[in-house]
Amino acid sequence: MPNGIVSYISPLYGGATSDKAIINMDGSQSLIELLEDGDNIMSDSGFSLDAKYTHLTLIHPPFLDRQKQLSSQQVLQTRIIASNYYWSSKNQNT
Incomplete structure (x- = not known):
């Protein structure tokens, strides 16, 4: 359940852009780099986290x-x- 404040607003992405592409986008700072221990990522099917992100929780239906x-x-x-x-x-x- 979301319980924090909005700390990041991404650029706009087209509907064909996958969750994985958005979270790993190159730039000055990617979204994945902003996440802290215990943060949750809500996604749909087909999205998974790399093993190095064990400090994050993936929430999907x-x-x-x-x-x-x-x-x-x-x-x-x-x-x-x-x-x-x-x-x-x-x-x-x-």
Whole structure:
């Protein structure tokens, strides 16, 4: 759950730019370099962190993989993540 302040506002990226590309973009200082111990990264499927970033937590919705449906706990987790994403998106549009 987000519980901090906004400390970084990135440049705009096109819709085809992946999460991984954004977080590792070259520049004066990449986003990954600004993250501190215990910080969370919220992402969708297909994103993973390199082993050197063990001090960060990756938050993403559960995946079905070989299951037929999500468990009730996984559904709740997905709702929490989706509500935080909605809040984040809503704040960016105001």
